[in-house]
Amino acid sequence: MLFSLAVRNIVKSKGRSITTLLLSTFTTLFFIVYVAFMDGSHHQIIKSSVEAYTGYAHVNLKGYRDESGYDNLIENAERIEQILKNDRSVKAYSPRFETYALLSGDEKAVGSMIVGIIPSREASLSKLPHSLIKGEYLNDNDPNLIYIGSELAKRLKVDVGSQIAMVGSSIDYSIAADLFTVKGIFKTGLFDFDSQSAFVNKTYLDTVMLSQNMASYFTLCFHDNDKIDKVTTELQASLPEEVEAVNWKTLLTALVQAMLVDSLFGYISISIFFVVIFFVIMIFSYVNIYTRAREIGLLRALGLTSKDIFGMLFVEILILATVSIVVGTIIGASIAYYYELYPIVISGMAETYKEYGIVSDEMPMHFDLFTIAWNALTIFILNLAAIIYPVTKINKLTAMEAMRYV
């Protein structure tokens, strides 16, 4: 009976029903899209940083991350290589040797990172080969050929075929110097990276730096990168004690934190919106319930308990909230899903915000059922909470008081 009464009331008080329905639907939709958009852009930024060069995880000597000089090199790279090869969760891996050196073109000298890589194996680990914009990518037999970032090329004023002199120090701290020819130029869109990095075939660089069978670290990706924490811990178990496996959450701590702060501010902003919505729903419920005060008094006089009244009013908001949240969630989720597949494009954004690690004009949304579920649940609870006060207030009146209420 309560249910049919509630339905009748909903149909009868159109104004309140429509307002509550529209508001909750819109709020649900807005919240889902807002969060999907926020998460989407964060994922995009982190993903491009991870995939451009860093990689999903590193294996390095303990202490390397605090002091990444020559004192903390992996000295028996073959041994680590064997372990990674036998680990079934690891999909691809490759050693890198990172150092800094002074590079000079015909007129200008610039300090830059120089990395020895195994070119063929980088293809499945980073975007390096795909970021080529001019010339050619390296191959595994290359001698003194170098693959440099577009901004670095600009700073050095060099082009494909130009020569670059390098002065650095080899691992015994003696001076290492060599002459390289530019084989290719790349652009990842990560401004800092493009202006400070150069790559050389590791086999060759090892002869210059005396770093045979050594590596700064191994970069790797797993079959299941979504469960990164779990697989990293498992990998750690099979590594020697002095070596550690760290994933991108640690490698890119600053970036992860920056995204977290951004989310925090996002949620604070939207919570103000929730305060207003909460009050508006409460006001409309309050007004609606009080215009029915006499009716409620009559029901009480006829023998309904205050519990029954509470139940009836609660069922009303339950029906309204459920309908609007289902509708809002379906529309919101569809929007999120659509824009995950076909991201919004804001042309020129990557160029403007290049120093902030934004590498693409695409702004995808992030479609995640769990996130959508808790977003919807939040609005649902908000709706139910908004009715508690009006209902308790009317239930404080006795049947006679309610009937006489003007």
Add this chain to the structure above:
Amino acid sequence: MYRHLAWLSIWRRKTRSMLVIMMIALSLSGLLGLQGLYDGMVSHLINTTIRSDSGEISLYAKEYRLNKSLDYRLSPLSTVENTLSKHQEISAYTMRLKQEGIVATARKSLGASLTGISLEKEQHFGQLDAFVTEGDYSFGKGNKGALIGSALAKKLNVTLHSRVIFTAQDATGEINAISFRISGMLKTGNPSIDDNAVFVSMEKMSAFLNLQESATQIAVRVKDTQNIEKIQNELQALWPDTDVLRWDELYPILIQMQELMDIFSLAFYAIVFVVATLGIFGVMLVSVLERMREFGIMLAIGTPYKMVRNQILLEAFFLGFIGYVGGAFLGGVLLFYMSTAGVDLRAFEAGLEMYGYSAMMYANMHLYYFFQAFFAVFFATLLSVIWPLRKLKKMKPIQTIQGKML
């Protein structure tokens, strides 16, 4: 009289009015707090950039910004110095001689920039001394020391009194090296300094680069920010062959960020107040409808419609105004707290610093926030009574009194 009537009417239904007032007050205080905080974040960013780098106006040799070579330098300096020091509206200026290269310890090397400065001038210019986190604001005994960016120091793993070597090309194109001890560390919040810069005395830098009386940048502080463009034009006219650029031309992204924040604030204001208007509307509509009979009698005994209208307008205005006063007070307290005690986000320090934000955030507090809020509330209340007033206007007093039409 209608003023008195309006005031009494809003307290006839206390709870309902209080709900509206609370809605306005709470959302408004949140909006004010957020606006101040976002504003504070961006202006902090702008402020540190101006203090530690660009000043309000910077002078560069033409071409230098495209091609950071010592070939494009400002020289001789004495005439410029003479003019700047005598200019009435310039409060300070500083000269910097900068070159990019590689900074190295015995174990590690990184790309960095070395800048020759005068400590005294920088102190006067932007209180550079206030950014010193460790050590002294000095170049040590005989001006042989150097100040280093804190993030760079961390990456290099150097502490106070560590010895570092800087290698770069001098003005003749030769590669030179210079060594010094760290006498202090700087944390400005400007990533290009914290991550990248080493400062030495101007004399030492000039000797290292084989230059005399040269600078790559001259930065100027202006007494009154209203006059920036005027002074820019004056200086440009004096030295037509030099790039004379304002901070917002050098860092357009800062202005864009500010604009983006403003747009965001405004959009948020709009959304929140559209919803709030709906809340006020609900209450006003019901309050008018339930008193239709009363208004009918008033009109029937000869009260002009204008007076009844004014009464309702005033009721809405009172509600809005009380809400506004409450919100402005709460928001003011919140802003005052956030602008003096600050918001401690040190848990996310690394993430914030990556984008140049400081981990202790201070909100801005401007009078115009409160004006803006007042107009938003004012329009919201005005908008919310349009529909109820139309209802009232269409009413036929006699039928209403007879209870025939409601």
